[in-house]
Amino acid sequence: MTRRVPALALVLALVACATTPSPPEPVELTVYAAASLRNALEQVEAAYEIAAPGINLVIATDSSAALRTQIEQGAPADVFLSADLGNPQQLYDAGLADGEITIFAGNTVVLIVPFDTPAAIRTPADLARDVRIVAAGDEVPISKYVSNVVYVLARLAGYAADFSSAYAANVVSREDNVQAIVAKIELGEGDAAFVYQTDALASGSVRTVPIPDEANVQANYAGVVIATSAHPEAARAFLHWLTGPDGRAILAELGFLPPS
Amino acid sequence: MTTRVPAGLLVVFLALPVGFLVVQAFAGRAMTDAIASPAVRDALVLSLLTTTVSLAIIVALGTPLALLLARGRFPGRALVETVVDLPIVLPPSVAGLALLLVFGSRGALGGALEVAGISIPFTTLAVVLAQVFVAAPFFVRAARAGLANVDRQLEDAARDLGAGERQVARHVTLPLAAPALTAGLVLCWSRALGEFGATIMFAGNVPGRTQTLPLVVYGEFQAGDLEASIAAAAILILAAFGVLLAVRTLNWRRALDLRAGG
Numbered sequence: 001m002t003r004r005v006p007a008l009a010l011v012l013a014l015v016a017c018a019t020t021p022s023p024p025e026p027v028e029l030t031v032y033a034a035a036s037l038r039n040a041l042e043q044v045e046a047a048y049e050i051a052a053p054g055i056n057l058v059i060a061t062d063s064s065a066a067l068r069t070q071i072e073q074g075a076p077a078d079v080f081l082s083a084d085l086g087n088p089q090q091l092y093d094a095g096l097a098d099g100e101i102t103i104f105a106g107n108t109v110v111l112i113v114p115f116d117t118p119a120a121i122r123t124p125a126d127l128a129r130d131v132r133i134v135a136a137g138d139e140v141p142i143s144k145y146v147s148n149v150v151y152v153l154a155r156l157a158g159y160a161a162d163f164s165s166a167y168a169a170n171v172v173s174r175e176d177n178v179q180a181i182v183a184k185i186e187l188g189e190g191d192a193a194f195v196y197q198t199d200a201l202a203s204g205s206v207r208t209v210p211i212p213d214e215a216n217v218q219a220n221y222a223g224v225v226i227a228t229s230a231h232p233e234a235a236r237a238f239l240h241w242l243t244g245p246d247g248r249a250i251l252a253e254l255g256f257l258p259p260s
Numbered sequence: 261m262t263t264r265v266p267a268g269l270l271v272v273f274l275a276l277p278v279g280f281l282v283v284q285a286f287a288g289r290a291m292t293d294a295i296a297s298p299a300v301r302d303a304l305v306l307s308l309l310t311t312t313v314s315l316a317i318i319v320a321l322g323t324p325l326a327l328l329l330a331r332g333r334f335p336g337r338a339l340v341e342t343v344v345d346l347p348i349v350l351p352p353s354v355a356g357l358a359l360l361l362v363f364g365s366r367g368a369l370g371g372a373l374e375v376a377g378i379s380i381p382f383t384t385l386a387v388v389l390a391q392v393f394v395a396a397p398f399f400v401r402a403a404r405a406g407l408a409n410v411d412r413q414l415e416d417a418a419r420d421l422g423a424g425e426r427q428v429a430r431h432v433t434l435p436l437a438a439p440a441l442t443a444g445l446v447l448c449w450s451r452a453l454g455e456f457g458a459t460i461m462f463a464g465n466v467p468g469r470t471q472t473l474p475l476v477v478y479g480e481f482q483a484g485d486l487e488a489s490i491a492a493a494a495i496l497i498l499a500a501f502g503v504l505l506a507v508r509t510l511n512w513r514r515a516l517d518l519r520a521g522g
Contacts, residue, residue: 074365
């Protein structure tokens with residue numbers, strides 16, 4: 001009998017512990033995001049974790065296409081933020097998206113060169129000369145925008161007739177994502193590259209060479225909640241916040257455009 | 261003289277990049293800044309945690325396998341040995357892809373695992389499986405060689421003196437094979453610590469969950485933060501260097517012991 005008393009007390013204590021209200025477990029939201037969003041998301045994370053207490057954002061960045069493949073293979077992402085519409089659309093078509101695709105930001109393409117550029121590139125037309133260009137792989141969203149820019153440039157006055165092929169021949173490396181392109185230019189491993197305006201603004205060691213307005217395009221960033229998310233409500237709330245005034249303000253400060 | 265020049269050239273070529281990287285890491289504030297950065301700290305903790313678990317699994321399953329390969333006579337033994345050695349020569353990206361095709365949610369076992377409520381790819385468990393896959397052969401090979409070199413007569417002598425199989429293993433076989441087992445363990449750990457290709461394919465690159473130190477080296481470089489990348493790389497170099505030096509010292513001591521004993 002005497003032995004049972006402490007045992008009973010222990011059971012009661014455990015029950016008491018179990019029923020004592022404890023602070024709710026923080027919800028961990030895993031956000032898979034395009035590499036060009038990395039700097040923005042560091043600020044978004046800080047702001048959102050204050051705006052939505054109890055939410056902990058885990059942010060993984062890579063090329064949109066690589067992240068899409070990982071999600072298709074079962075990566076436990078809650079939200080996917082892509083640098084284009086195509087990759088989220090593919091998830092949507094495969095039934096891996098929960099709800100609509102939301103366009104939350106825009107970006108434009110700029111030409112960057114290292115600060116102390118030996119190749120002296122003054123206009124995009126100089127890309128047809130003997131220079132080393134760093135580009136993205138074909139599956140990276142920016143490549144689609146850049147080929148549009150190059151296509152239009154080639155038809156402008158002052159551009160060589162073979163501008164497109166000369167540009168393609170000067171590409172010395174194809175990177176997995178835009179941040180890696182910027183890193184190569186910063187290291188002086190290339191003379192010029194087309195990147196997003198936001199990447200150029202974030203880097204302290206590259207110069208921007210203007211592109212004629214008529215040749216430029218707007219890239220659109222789209223997000224989607226993943227169907228297998230364990231916290232679909234929280235994921236939707238985050239995407240909603242990102243497209244709202246607070247999210248827009250952070251994105252605008254870093255050079256992102258409103259969605260067009 | 262004619263041998264020294266090419267020999268020296270190769271040594272310089274091998275030493276210069278790693279040496280320069282370590283100097284670069286400690287010259288500026290890269291190292292102190294990086295240790296303070298959550299990305300590097302989280303990755304360091306994750307690397308230590310996952311390699312410890314991987315090592316425990318490899319020792320638990322690898323020691324019996326090494327014993328079987330060192331002592332056993334069974335059909336298909338050459339095939340088993342080849343399969344065990346394969347991950348050493350396979351590109352890690354191939355290992356990662358293969359693991360994904362088996363354990364992925366659309367993989368061969370993925371469906372069954374999902375029914376059981378287990379999802380492996382892109383989790384910390386995937387990091388461990390990738391490490392076990394690529395690093396286990398290093399332990400099994402070394403352990404097999406060490407166990408094969410143990411003098412069976414010493415074991416028989418212990419048995420004649422009344423020792424049971426457990427006692428023989430514990431007091432004779434394992435202590436005699438200990439230097440080889442330790443060397444295998446240490447090499448296996450450094451391989452697991454440096455594992456990159458299979459991890460990024462099979463476990464992804466999520467901070468705090470699957471982003472180990474080698475993935476920080478890649479991720480921070482891709483993201484344009486060269487300093488953090490260099491710091492993480494320097495930690496890996498120093499760990500690997502320490503490990504190899506330790507193996508050498510262990511063998512050297514053993515040689516001394518043998519000489520003293522003989």
